[in-house]
Amino acid sequence: MLALSEKSAHFLEQIIQKDLLKNQRLHLRFPPEPNGYLHIGHAKSICLNFGLAEKYAGQCNLRFDDTNPLKEEQAYIEAIQSDIKWLGYHWHDEIKYASNYFKQLYQWACYLIDQNLAYVDELSADQIRIKRGTLTEIGENSPFRQRSIADNKVCFEKMKSGGYAEGQAVLRAKIDMTHPNLNMRDPILYRIIYASHHQTLDEWCIYPSYDFAHGQEDAIEGITHSFCTLEFSDHRLLYDWFLDHLPVSSRPKQYEFAPLNLSYTLTSKRKLKQLIDEKYVTGWTDPRLPTLSGLRRRGVPPEAIKRFCSMIGVTKSDSVVDVSMLEFSIREVLNQEAPRAMAVMYPLKLTITNLDDGEKIQLKAPNHPQNDTFGTRNLCFTNTLYIDQADFKIEKPNKKWKRLYLGGEVRLRNSYVIHCHDMKLNENGEPIELFCTYDQNTLGKDPVDRKVKGVIHWVEADSACDATFYLYDRLFQNETPDMHANIPFTDFLNPKSLVIVAGSKVESSLKQALPGVVYQFEREGYFCLDETLSKQKKQLIFNRTIALKDTWVQ
RNA sequence: UGGGGUGUAGCCAAGUGGUAAGGCAACGGGUUUUGAUCCCGUGAUUCGCAGGUUCGAACCCUGCCACCCCAGCCA
Numbered sequence: 001m002l003a004l005s006e007k008s009a010h011f012l013e014q015i016i017q018k019d020l021l022k023n024q025r026l027h028l029r030f031p032p033e034p035n036g037y038l039h040i041g042h043a044k045s046i047c048l049n050f051g052l053a054e055k056y057a058g059q060c061n062l063r064f065d066d067t068n069p070l071k072e073e074q075a076y077i078e079a080i081q082s083d084i085k086w087l088g089y090h091w092h093d094e095i096k097y098a099s100n101y102f103k104q105l106y107q108w109a110c111y112l113i114d115q116n117l118a119y120v121d122e123l124s125a126d127q128i129r130i131k132r133g134t135l136t137e138i139g140e141n142s143p144f145r146q147r148s149i150a151d152n153k154v155c156f157e158k159m160k161s162g163g164y165a166e167g168q169a170v171l172r173a174k175i176d177m178t179h180p181n182l183n184m185r186d187p188i189l190y191r192i193i194y195a196s197h198h199q200t201l202d203e204w205c206i207y208p209s210y211d212f213a214h215g216q217e218d219a220i221e222g223i224t225h226s227f228c229t230l231e232f233s234d235h236r237l238l239y240d241w242f243l244d245h246l247p248v249s250s251r252p253k254q255y256e257f258a259p260l261n262l263s264y265t266l267t268s269k270r271k272l273k274q275l276i277d278e279k280y281v282t283g284w285t286d287p288r289l290p291t292l293s294g295l296r297r298r299g300v301p302p303e304a305i306k307r308f309c310s311m312i313g314v315t316k317s318d319s320v321v322d323v324s325m326l327e328f329s330i331r332e333v334l335n336q337e338a339p340r341a342m343a344v345m346y347p348l349k350l351t352i353t354n355l356d357d358g359e360k361i362q363l364k365a366p367n368h369p370q371n372d373t374f375g376t377r378n379l380c381f382t383n384t385l386y387i388d389q390a391d392f393k394i395e396k397p398n399k400k401w402k403r404l405y406l407g408g409e410v411r412l413r414n415s416y417v418i419h420c421h422d423m424k425l426n427e428n429g430e431p432i433e434l435f436c437t438y439d440q441n442t443l444g445k446d447p448v449d450r451k452v453k454g455v456i457h458w459v460e461a462d463s464a465c466d467a468t469f470y471l472y473d474r475l476f477q478n479e480t481p482d483m484h485a486n487i488p489f490t491d492f493l494n495p496k497s498l499v500i501v502a503g504s505k506v507e508s509s510l511k512q513a514l515p516g517v518v519y520q521f522e523r524e525g526y527f528c529l530d531e532t533l534s535k536q537k538k539q540l541i542f543n544r545t546i547a548l549k550d551t552w553v554q
Numbered sequence: 555u556g557g558g559g560u561g562u563a564g565c566c567a568a569g570u571g572g573u574a575a576g577g578c579a580a581c582g583g584g585u586u587u588u589g590a591u592c593c594c595g596u597g598a599u600u601c602g603c604a605g606g607u608u609c610g611a612a613c614c615c616u617g618c619c620a621c622c623c624c625a626g627c628c629a
Contacts, residue, residue: 007567007568007576007577008567008568008569008575008576010567010568031629032629033628033629035628035629065629067629068628068629070628071628071629124627125626125627128627129625129626129627133556133625134556134625135555135556135557135624135625136555136556137556137625138556139625166627169627170627172627179557180556180557180558181556181557181558181624182556182557182624182625183557183624185625188626188627190627191627192627193627207627209626209627209628210628210629211629214629228629230558230559230560230622230623231622231623231624231629232623232629233559233623233624234557234558234559234623234624235624236558237557237558256559258560258622263565269629270628311566311567311577311578312566312567312577312578313566313567313568313577315560315566315567316559316560317559317560317561317567317622318559318561318621318622318623319560319565319566319567320565320566321565321566321578322564322565322566322578322579324565324578325565325566325577325578325579327578328577328578328579329578331590331591335590335591336591340588342588369586369587369588369590369591370591370592400589402589403589411587412587413587414587415587442587444587445587446587453589454587454589455586455587455588455589456588520590522588522590523588523590524588525590548588548589548590548591549591550589550590551589551590552589553589
């Protein structure tokens with residue numbers, strides 16, 4: 001926490017600090033296009049914009065950049081809102097939509113025509129592309145560039161009223177076909193799309209391009225600093241050109257920062273959508289996805305995401321952030337917040353031979369080892385328990401082995417020290433039942449005459465609940481799955497990204513596991529109830545948020 | 555090869571002319587009824603490279619190199 005507030009200001013924050021000194025307002029915006037769910041990369045931008053507005057007592061708008069009805073949906077608008085709320089941010093005023101400004105944008109387009117700065121081009125998309133030139137060759141004027149203002153007004157009106165087919169005409173700015181920046185070679189302002197828009201329905205059949213919309217939207221809303229990712233750097237010139245030539249009432253400035261790349265992860269809406277459409281995952285909320293909805297369902301707390309965003313910084317250099325940083329912040333938050341419980345993933349029956357059938361010992365266990373305010377819970381100890389198969393070996397494999405073996409001793413977490421004196425094997429020679437005695441004199445204290453190093457977790461057989469665990473692992477086996485020129489990212493999918501373990505046991509207190517609460521199943525990891533799946537399959541299903549850090553080298 | 559950017563440890567990142575912060579990862583050690591947490595310790599004679607300016611350069615100048623983005627009627 002301390003480190004967080006002491007962190008030095010990144011370059012955008014420094015710009016804000018300077019501008020604030022000059023008595024400027026601070027008004028930011030987060031402008032997603034509603035064409036998919038938000039992911040961890042958007043979280044970086046959300047934390048930047050909402051976080052800075054919060055820190056410097058400014059405002060931050062939520063604005064849906066909905067200029068393309070072909071790709072957008074109302075469902076995405078709703079999902080995006082709940083993801084932002086989940087992160088704990090509040091947008092200023094009403095939600096904004098680019099579509100709120102369609103009329104104003106249209107009037108400004110007419111204004112540009114009147115200024116002889118825009119024209120209707122009836123070249124085909126292909127012809128426009130060819131005449132635009134290339135990176136090294138200048139472009140060439142369209143034959144329609146010399147249309148009269150009056151003609152342009154007629155043609156633009158014709159575009160607006162449905163007099164052209166899709167693709168038959170576009171409105172372009174008249175700038176400079178020889179400009180070294182391709183964006184300045186008469187960019188397209190309006191195109192014809194005969195599609196119903198989720199907000200404006202069938203009111204329009206012409207839609208503004210991103211370039212013609214974004215800066216003006218910022219100006220209309222009185223945005224002071226417009227932060228976007230690096231790939232828009234080349235558009236800044238155009239952004240300024242429109243603001244210079246239009247009678248806008250405020251002058252926002254665009255600044256660019258590097259988008260987030262995360263190792264072993266995809267941060268591209270388009271590619272995430274492909275994974276969903278091609279059924280590699282179950283949907284936008286699949287816990288293996290880096291979508292905010294997926295992370296939430298997985299059990300990742302919003303605070304972890306905020307800490308992560310603070311940890312990675314904001315710069316202009318291309319980078320790939322190691323996913324271990326995200327994992328660290330998840331564990332850091334969960335270690336503090338998660339109540340502890342015990343769960344046995346692969347049960348092995350263990351009979352206490354010096355305890356009679358029906359005898360019950362009530363035990364109390366703290367819900368958090370470092371924080372008493374979490375309180376305690378009751379545990380029942382009888383002669384029939386389960387421990388994990390991984391915690392028992394017939395023979396002690398090496399001197400570092402701290403768990404149970406035949407003839408050895410181990411502490412049962414929150415309970416007694418037991419000694420294993422016998423076992424039953426199946427036909428394959430695998431142990432199927434252990435016989436142990438417990439040492440009555442070891443509850444809450446160490447035995448006086450000997451050292452018992454190991455501690456293992458357990459559940460009481462009779463009171464335990466059956467549960468199924470969904471163990472998630474990274475979706476890709478390659479650090480940069482989408483950065484290989486000739487290999488599709490789907491080639492790197494991890495076949496073990498989801499492992500379902502059924503037939504597990506959780507302690508009785510988890511019968512009432514609360515949705516939304518992440519528990520630490522001691523020695524295993526952090527888990528949370530999957531409400532949807534549990535209801536659907538009528539059993540307790542836990543998602544593993546993340547395993548505990550494991551530094552044990554066998 | 556036009557234009558716009560970026561190069562500081564395996565990864566992220568401070569540093570803005572006074573002699574290389576911090577975090578993640580890794581590796582040691584200590585504590586521990588979670589092989590977790592916590593604590594302590596270990597890294598750059600050097601900042602893409604080469605010159606130059608200066609008493610002094612990661613920071614200034616010159617030249618070079620590498621990588622990223624741009625030729626949607628996507629955003």
